[in-house]
Amino acid sequence: MSRWLRWLLVVLVVLASAGAGVGAWALTRDTGSDLPEISAYSHGKAVRVGPYVYCNVVNLNDCQNPQNQGQLSVTERYPVQLSVPTSIGRAPWRLLRVYEDERNSTTTIYRPNTELAVTIPTVDPQRGRLTGVVVQLLTLVQDQNGELSDAPHAEWSVRLAWP
Structure with missing residues (x-):
């Protein structure tokens, strides 16, 4: 595997991980109230x-x-x-x-x-x-x-x- 292809895969993995982290944060972030319903x-x-x-x-x-x-x-x-x-x-x-x-x-x-x-x-x-x-x-x-x-x-x- 060529060097630039490895770098491209590394960048894609980092971007995918960051995207998953941001997505998880967006779905679970505090909605502003933790009061009972x-x-x-x-x-x-x-x-x-x-x-x-x-x-x-x-x-x-x-x-x-x-x-x-x-x-x-x-x-x-x-x-x-x-x-x-x-x-x-x-x-x-x-x-x-x-x-x-x-x-x-x-x-x-x-x-x-x-x-x-x-x-x-x-x-x-x-x-x-x-x-x-x-x-x-x-x-x-x-x-x-x-x-x-x-x-x-x-x-x-x-x-x-x-x-």
């Missing part, structure tokens, strides 16, 4: 959504406010399947179910490591149509009187769209 599914449609607000659990004044809100089309025939990642499920989290008359909204608190998925009917016989779901990560806070209560330090929201 929830997902909601109903009747063949799914939505993944990042947080509406996400605060530092130690300093609730240190927040990111991307204000993401998902939207999912629903009907009365098919429930919503809500899924949270383990990063949410390993902590205490709250599920708010919002109905047409917001005074009828309900709240369920899940203990750490107990639930990663919840099935939610889109119509409640007493409350009516479900219009949204909200997932909140909870932390304990102490008020100026020394009283402890839970407060959300992160929140995800999915609005339900009816035909």
Whole structure:
């Protein structure tokens, strides 16, 4: 094999390696957010959504406010399947179910490591149509009187769209 052909092969191998490296970097580079996402599914449609607000659990004044809100089309025939990642499920989290008359909204608190998925009917016989779901990560806070209560330090929201 001639000397120039060997050099050409070396150059081609180096260029191919560099191209593969740049391609791998482009496919795996940081998308700007490593915040958890929830997902909601109903009747063949799914939505993944990042947080509406996400605060530092130690300093609730240190927040990111991307204000993401998902939207999912629903009907009365098919429930919503809500899924949270383990990063949410390993902590205490709250599920708010919002109905047409917001005074009828309900709240369920899940203990750490107990639930990663919840099935939610889109119509409640007493409350009516479900219009949204909200997932909140909870932390304990102490008020100026020394009283402890839970407060959300992160929140995800999915609005339900009816035909």
